[in-house]
Amino acid sequence: MSDSTDQDLTEIQEPLKAEYEENPEAAKVTLSATGAEQAEEGRACNVDIGRAIYEAELHEGAGGPGSGACSGDLLLGALAACSQLTAQAVAENFGIDADVGVEVEGDLDLRGTMGVDEEAPVGFEDVRLTIDVDPAEGEAIDPDTAAAFERATERYCVVYQTLVNPPEIETDWNVD
Numbered sequence: 001m002s003d004s005t006d007q008d009l010t011e012i013q014e015p016l017k018a019e020y021e022e023n024p025e026a027a028k029v030t031l032s033a034t035g036a037e038q039a040e041e042g043r044a045c046n047v048d049i050g051r052a053i054y055e056a057e058l059h060e061g062a063g064g065p066g067s068g069a070c071s072g073d074l075l076l077g078a079l080a081a082c083s084q085l086t087a088q089a090v091a092e093n094f095g096i097d098a099d100v101g102v103e104v105e106g107d108l109d110l111r112g113t114m115g116v117d118e119e120a121p122v123g124f125e126d127v128r129l130t131i132d133v134d135p136a137e138g139e140a141i142d143p144d145t146a147a148a149f150e151r152a153t154e155r156y157c158v159v160y161q162t163l164v165n166p167p168e169i170e171t172d173w174n175v176d
Contacts, residue, residue: 009092044068061110072108079129080104082159087131090152094145097136104129
């Protein structure tokens with residue numbers, strides 16, 4: 001089996017796209033995450049995604065220890081990672097030689113999640129996504145290509161699209 005980093009992304013994606021066109025069901029996947037291993041007297045836990053385990057804790061402004069990522073950090077991190085990877089893939093597919101950098105910030109009012117003010121929202125009020133594209137020395141990106149690059153990155157970023165077009169969420173509670 002060859003190392004995928006030795007291949008052009010287009011070469012890797014071509015047979016996948018062909019398979020998905022021929023067999024749409026092959027393109028459907030279910031990702032999962034499981035919160036487990038409660039720690040820190042209920043202020044921290046591990047999240048198992050099957051391929052890695054991430055630590056999460058309450059934000060220090062909500063009584064957490066303040067030494068690790070809170071769930072808001074993980075959400076913003078997921079947007080940053082997905083935007084970064086999607087922009088890199090789009091750049092490669094467009095033949096753009098550039099360094100891509102992503103920064104995500106989000107504003108929370110902790111009064112909402114703490115139940116201090118019923119009018120305060122629970123969740124992010126504003127999220128700012130900044131994508132910096134620095135073409136290689138001597139390279140330039142014309143305005144039409146830049147606009148297409150931006151549209152494609154936003155269009156194909158799973159986390160971005162999930163946040164701007166939120167899905168229905170089904171919740172099942174099992175209380176023993």
